[in-house]
Amino acid sequence: MEKPKLSDNFFLNRWQSMGYAFKGFFYLIRNEKAIQVHFSMSLIFIVLGFVFQLSFYEWLFQILALGLILSIEGLNTAVEEICDFIHPDFHDKIGKIKDISAGAVTFAALTGYISLILIYSSKIIALS
Numbered sequence: 001m002e003k004p005k006l007s008d009n010f011f012l013n014r015w016q017s018m019g020y021a022f023k024g025f026f027y028l029i030r031n032e033k034a035i036q037v038h039f040s041m042s043l044i045f046i047v048l049g050f051v052f053q054l055s056f057y058e059w060l061f062q063i064l065a066l067g068l069i070l071s072i073e074g075l076n077t078a079v080e081e082i083c084d085f086i087h088p089d090f091h092d093k094i095g096k097i098k099d100i101s102a103g104a105v106t107f108a109a110l111t112g113y114i115s116l117i118l119i120y121s122s123k124i125i126a127l128s
């Protein structure tokens with residue numbers, strides 16, 4: 001497979017790179033189950049954001065929390081792909097790399113979802 005040739009023009013070059021990035025974005029949404037779960041959760045939280053009429057800063061934290069989870073999950077998928085490409089067979093080291101990468105997702109998911117729980121629990125408390 002040949003490496004795609006990017007333009008020498010700075011702006012065209014950046015535009016083409018963005019095209020590849022969006023290709024990856026849609027690949028993740030179409031094919032990766034973990035991303036599909038977090039993406040669906042994100043859509044649910046966006047709807048909840050309107051229902052609970054989040055403030056500017058609550059929206060900001062919600063967007064950052066969801067973006068954190070989705071981006072780390074996407075990077076985890078990339079690590080898994082690299083692992084399976086460079087060493088398709090079972091190997092302790094590959095297992096450790098995948099576990100560490102999944103551990104990073106756990107950090108992001110805990111941080112992100114706990115932030116969201118804090119936002120919505122404060123909203124629910126304010127309502128009652």
Ligand SMILES: Nc1ncnc2c1ncn2[C@@H]1O[C@H](COP(=O)(O)OP(=O)(O)OP(=O)(O)O)[C@@H](O)[C@H]1O
Binds near residue numbers: 088
């Ligand atoms: N080639 C391998 N060698 C050793 N251990 C592996 C290997 N592939 C997977 N494992 C072990 O199985 C676990 C799950 O790996 P897998 O690639 O199925 O990720 P997953 O978390 O199920 O993927 P997804 O993110 O798609 O849900 C890894 O964290 C690792 O402990």
